[in-house]
Amino acid sequence: MDCRLGCGACCIAPSISSSIPGMENGKPAGVRCIQLNDDNLCKLFGKPERPKVCHAFKACPDVCGKTNQQALDNITELERIT
Template sequence: MDCRLGCGACCIAPSISSAIPGMPNGKAAGVRCIQLTDDNLCGIFGRPERPAVCGEFSASPDVCGGSNEEALWLITSLETQTG
């Protein structure tokens, strides 16, 4: 499965403990990443300063569901269960 362009759920729902440019302490769950553009695209995609955890994420139906809204719900649920 390829990421749905403009979804952004993986840049909002989970907590990220790694430093992100502009967010040196990472980000809390439910907080929009500062690198997420107005179009919900990663502003540092493919660049070396992108956190490794972001590069390791791969879209899959069980995490991303069938819509952007479902992806946000699924990832938030996973974060709640594991966080």
Template sequence: MIVDCRIGCGACCIAPSISSAIPGMPGGKPAGVRCVQLDDNNLCRLFGSPKRPDVCSDFSASVDVCGNSNEEALWLIGSLEVETSF
């Protein structure tokens, strides 16, 4: 079930690896590393900008991926990253 993002969560900007270039991170970002575009309130500085990577814009929050808390989202997304890494 698709849900609204929890404002200030940021788990999708920390837990997964992102292979596409991000402004300030031209080689993408490794899993578990905070995106440089995530501000101190865990909000994306590129939200709504054409500079935002497609992988970020295409992400849809869901209970299966984001759970019921920020901590659960970090754990779930981190677990998915481990399970899908080669």
């Protein structure tokens, strides 16, 4: 599965403990990443400063569902139970 352009759920729902440019202490769950642009696209995509955890995330139907809202709901729930 390819990421749905403009979804951004993986950049909003989960907490990220590693440093992100502009968010040196990472980001809490439910907080929009500062590197997510107005179109919900990552400004660091393809750049070496993109966190490894972000690079490692791979879209899949079980996590991303069929809509952006399902992805946000699923990732929020995964964050809650972990």
